[in-house]
Amino acid sequence: xxxxxxxxxxxxxxxxxxxxxxxxxxxxxxxxxxxxxxxxxxxxxxxxxxxxxxxxxxxxxxxxxxxxxxxxxxxxxxxxxxxxxxxxxxxxxxxxxxxxxxxxxxxxxxxxxxxxxxxxxxxxx
Numbered sequence: 001x002x003x004x005x006x007x008x009x010x011x012x013x014x015x016x017x018x019x020x021x022x023x024x025x026x027x028x029x030x031x032x033x034x035x036x037x038x039x040x041x042x043x044x045x046x047x048x049x050x051x052x053x054x055x056x057x058x059x060x061x062x063x064x065x066x067x068x069x070x071x072x073x074x075x076x077x078x079x080x081x082x083x084x085x086x087x088x089x090x091x092x093x094x095x096x097x098x099x100x101x102x103x104x105x106x107x108x109x110x111x112x113x114x115x116x117x118x119x120x121x122x123x124x125x
Contacts, residue, residue: 041100
């Protein structure tokens, strides 16, 4: 059975460039070995990246040993649900691509909160 997104539909890919997801398959899939619950497909913003760096999770610096290229504003990435919630509580949450956000996220973040931060193609520049 295909994985579901937070809207109840089939989970869509988040990003292949850079290749994201806990399993680096382009999707925000999760499983028993994904202790960080990397299930929220976000679009990185400069403000979010600065916030994340400030709280000790530098997402801008590449780490090839983890197949992590370092993020730039505009990149899509499967973010840990708890990290997104932390950013939201601080007023720094990046936009969420709901169709690509795994339903497991709902155990950590209410759907209504995710919907308030939903990205839409109309947001693209």
